[in-house]
Amino acid sequence: MTYDLVRGMYDILPDEIPWWQLAEDAVREMARRYNYREIRVPLVEHTELFTRGVGEATDIVTKEMYTFQDRGERSLTLRPEGTASVARAYLTHGWQTREPFQKLFYLGPMFRYEKPQKGRNRQFHQYGIEVLGALDPSVDAEVIAFAWSLMEILGLGGRILDCKETACQSFIAQAPGSADHLCPECAAHFEAVQGWLNRLGLAYDMDPRLVRGLDYYTRTVFELMSSDLGSQDTLIGGGRYDGLIEMLGGPPTPGIGFAGGLERLVLVLRERRANDVKTERLDLFIATVGEEGRRVGMKLATELRRLKKISISVDIDHRARTLRKQMAQANQLYARTVIVLGEDEARVGRGKLKDMDSGEEREVPLDPESLAELVYPACDDGCAGGCAGGCGGDSCSDHGN
RNA sequence: GGGAGCGUGGCGCAAUGGCUAGCGCACUGGGUUGUGGUCCCAGGGGUUGCGGGUUCGAGCCCCGUCGCUCCUCCCA
Missing domain, CATH: 3.40.50.800 (Anticodon-binding domain)
Known part of the structure; x- marks a missing residue:
C-alpha cells in the first residue's frame, strides 16, 4: 500500500452504494411529497460565513473547521454544515425581496476535523431541509413531520423524538433547561407547536435539557434518535434559527430546519433492513x-x-x-x-x-x-x-x- | 479532549521467542478443441502498520509513532 487514506476520509465502494441510494432516494422522495426544492451550494465558503453564522464559540468553529488560504490569500473553509450556506444563498440571490418564502433541501458532503469514530468521519454526508421566511408554528410542525415521515418511509419509525423549546439563543446559554423561563411569545409559540404535533399525531418527549451545539438556534429545537446506534445516536437534529439571516446581513427573517447524517442512516438501514436491498x-x-x-x-x-x-x-x-x-x-x-x-x-x-x-x-x-x-x-x-x-x-x- | 483494546496477503483468520509466516474466501489458469452457478487440480499475491530497542534469534517481549475500533465527550 503506497498511499494511505487521509485520516477521517473513506471510500464508499460500489457494493455499499445501494444502501446510500436507498437513503438518498428516501430523502428526495419525502422532499417531493412535502414540496421542498433541492439546492446545491458550494463545498467551499468564506471562513467568516461560518464563524459568524454558526457562532464563534461553537466547537465547530473553534476546533473543527477545515480552513485554508487559497492562492489569493482568502481564508476559505470546507463547509462543516449546510444551514449557513443555504442562508447565504438566500441572500446572495435576493430571495428576501423576490421570494421570501422558501422550502429547500440539500444533500452532500460536509467536513469537520474531529476524532473519527463509527458513524462519524471527517468527511461525512448530511441531508437537511430549511424553511425560510415563515415564523408560524405550523412550519415547526411540518419540519418535524418531515423528519418523522422520512424515518417512517425508511422503516425506522417508532424511534424517540425529543422536542424542546427555549427562549432565545442567549437564553439558552444563560439558563438551559426550564420551560418556565420562556419569554411570553416563545411560550405561546411552544404551546402552538405542541398543539400541532398532537393534532398531527406525532409522538414526542420533552427534554428540558436538550441544547443544540450551534449558536443560531432559537425557540424550537429537536432531535430524532435511534436505539441502534452506539454513542452517535442522533439521527436528525434541528431547530429554529430566526436570527441567522439577520446575523448574515439580511433583513429579519425567520428560519427553521434540520440536518441528518447519511452514514448513520446507512448504518441503521444495514442493521434493520439487511434483506431489502436487491x-x-x-x-x-x-x-x-x-x-x-x-x-x-x-x-x-x-x-x-x-x-x-x-x-x-x-x-x-x-x-x-x-x-x-x-x-x-x-x-x-x-x-x-x-x-x-x-x-x-x-x-x-x-x-x-x-x-x-x-x-x-x-x-x-x-x-x-x-x-x-x-x-x-x-x-x-x-x-x-x-x-x-x-x-x-x-x-x-x-x-x- | 480523556480512557480502553487492536494492527499478519484484497477480506476474514492462524502461527509454545526458534526451520522457506500458514488456512479459508476472493483472484488467475486448467479439467481436450464453443456454454454458467457445484466439484477437482494448479498458480500468483505478505520486507507481519512504521521506527527503534531487548535477544544467539522477534509476527510474538519493551518503547515510541501512525492508524483503526469501542467508551466518554461533542454532535448529524
Missing part, C-alpha cells in the same frame, strides 16, 4: 468466440446501448477469456440472458439466446431492436426497494444481499 441484474451478457465474434459482439453491444426506445443493460468480455470463463462472468453479474457469438453466428446473422435461470436456449436474429425486446425484463412482481427504470418488474434479483 442486486441489480444485467439484462444481457454477450459472450464472444474469436476475432469475428468479438467484432460482431462489440457492434451489437453498442447498438443495443444506443437504442432510443428501449433501455437494457448489456456487457461483453474484454479480456479474450474462454467461453467457459465468460459464462462464469455472466453468472457473477446475475445476467438474465447470454448470447454467444462466434464465426457461425456472424455468418448467418443469428445467435443462440440463453435464459440463465432456466437454461433454455433459442435461436434469435441479431437485429438490435428485436433482440432488445426479447431481453427486456417482463413486468411481473414489482421489485421492492425501487429498482430504476420503467419496468415495474423483475429488474432485481434475490441473489445478493
